[in-house]
Amino acid sequence: MDSGDGERTTGCHVVAMPYPGRGHVNPMMNLCKLLTSRQDDILITFVLTEEWLDLISSEDKPANVRFATIPNVIPSERVRAADFPGFIEDVSTKMEAPFEQLLDRLESPVTAIIADTHVMCAFVVGNRRNIPAASFWSMSATMFSVFHHFDLLIQNQHYPVNLSERGEERVGYIPGISSTRISDLPTVFSGDGQRVLNRVLEMCSWAPKAQYLLFTSVYELEQEALDALKRKFSFPVYTLGPTIPYFNLGDEPTVATTHSDLNYMKWLDSQPKASVLYISLGSFLSVSSAQMDEIAAGLRSSGVRFLWVGRDKASQLQEGCGDGGLVVPWCDQLKVLSHSSVGGFWSHCGWNSILEAVFAGVPMLTFPIFWDQVPNSKKIVEDWKIGWRVKREVGWQNLVTREEISGLVKRFMDLESNEVKEMRNRGKDLEKVCRGAIAKGGSTDTNLDAFLSHISQSRRR
Structure with missing residues (x-):
């Protein structure tokens, strides 16, 4: 735990749990910076593996974001690259116990959990403890819709297929997704890709077990896909993007060069x-x-x-x-x-x-x-x-x-x-x-306020 922050009186305590990869940690941190910039009394405990704390601990963060760690899932990133499917499986199966033990050590009650969709254990723990959880999807809404409706590809005999023979065939029945060549769908049709696909389909099937679904996208960029997902789910679906560091554009670089x-x-x-x-x-x-x-x-x-x-x-x-x-x-x-x-x-x-x-x-x-x-x-x-x-x-x-x-x-x-x-x-x-989305009254601006209002109210209930 980062003990330098000391005790803090909070109106809302959020635990953020990214998947341990650069393309997931960065947007989660950017989201946390956006949330803290809008609400002074929010405290965010940002949970990292020990490896990732070493990688980003020197980077600037708001005073009301503190780091907490759990043990590494695997020894090093080199191992992750060598066995990517195995790493995803380990994230799904080996992080639950240390994450729950970490929650037990926190001094202030947790208002909500924001967890990467790939970290299913956070939703298991949240439901077990009656803590509202938000599923944070760090890829496009289009990608999520493909996975959530993957059964349609199977029903229409478009999975599995031989790409060299049928890759040019087009799929036009996935809700909210424009006509797409089979070869332009996620490359998961053989080998290790099948293992990754099985695990990700399981992760996406957990979406209804969360209380919120958050996207790093901008609503107007993927309106059709997002509208289809909103019709599908009974809980709030928010676009909070782009979760990129646009708020730092005027700053000097903080990373050693x-x-x-x-x-x-x-x-x-x-x-x-x-x-x-x-x-x-x-x-x-x-x-x-x-x-x-x-x-x-x-x-x-x-x-x-x-x-x-x-x-x-x-x-x-x-x-x-x-x-x-x-x-x-x-x-x-x-x-x-x-x-x-x-x-x-x-x-x-x-x-x-x-x-x-x-x-x-x-x-x-x-x-x-x-x-x-x-x-x-x-x-x-x-x-x-x-x-x-x-x-x-x-x-x-x-x-x-x-x-x-x-x-x-x-x-x-x-x-x-x-x-x-x-x-x-x-x-x-x-x-x-x-x-326009991040400007006052834009889609992202409105969604950030709505999400904060939701999780703040859950604390008072």
Whole structure:
């Protein structure tokens, strides 16, 4: 327990329990910051595994958010990456006892629990203790609807299927979801993906056992899917997004950086408006070394300016790319996307990254690898029409050549192209949607107040 906060008189005590992964911890923390900014007397106990406390304990947090820890589910993130399905199963089965023991140690009564949908044990414990629980879904509402209605795919014999033979067939019967190629559904059709699917379907089936369902999305971005889910459930369904750190855009970076990192914002300042392609391909699942080499060579021959987050391969990639751009191990992504010189984002299509790009009004090149990244890519390209696919087929084994990459990025960053101009205009329209949602009286603004009112009233009952 973080004992530095001391005792605090609270009107509401919320326990927040993210799934132990970067794409889940960050949006949960951003939600907690939004809640505490609206209600001074709220206390949030943010529950992390010991590993994750070490990773984020130095980051800024509000005074009324305190950390508490439970033991690691597995020894290290490296093990998680090696056996992702096994890690998900361990999260579902090994966290209940330590979480309940932690609740016993808390000094003030718990008003409500906000738990990642993937952490089912929190809902088990909440129901057992008669504590209202909110299920926090950190992917798109579209993805949740696909999983919640997965029985329809089975009934219509669209699961399981051979993607090489039937991947182009389209599915149009999932409530709130536009017509979709089978190959654009979550990539869970074989091997370890089946184990992941089974566990996630079980997690989604627990949604009716929560008292609230929370989405990181913006209502207007996924209105049809959200309306379908609201009709399905009798309890409140709230969109509280985008749960990205837009409230920090004017702040100086708080994460320790290396010398090369310190220069990237100055470098962006020196570039022409909308001329830089920003590239980030995720931190957990990554592309092959061969594909990275092709991307580097393609960028070099294209002549397009770029800023690439290469993580531990930054130095190596910089050598392959030449001096047409900058490769860094890390950057403040939302600040980069919001910079006037950035005109495009080559993304692995993680949901948080998509929300940041939409908030900044930046069009995308989609490069999904796995899981929800695949339908997210479809949403960008077909539904919102603010991006292009780098490749039509998904998977590590499908290599995109340097010649294809060079031609694609040149066309994508051509500011004189009418097609690109129209795409950029649509991106700016969605940016206005996001800004409107968080403005006074917007959908997110209203939902945050309504959710806080609900959980505060539950304390008084």
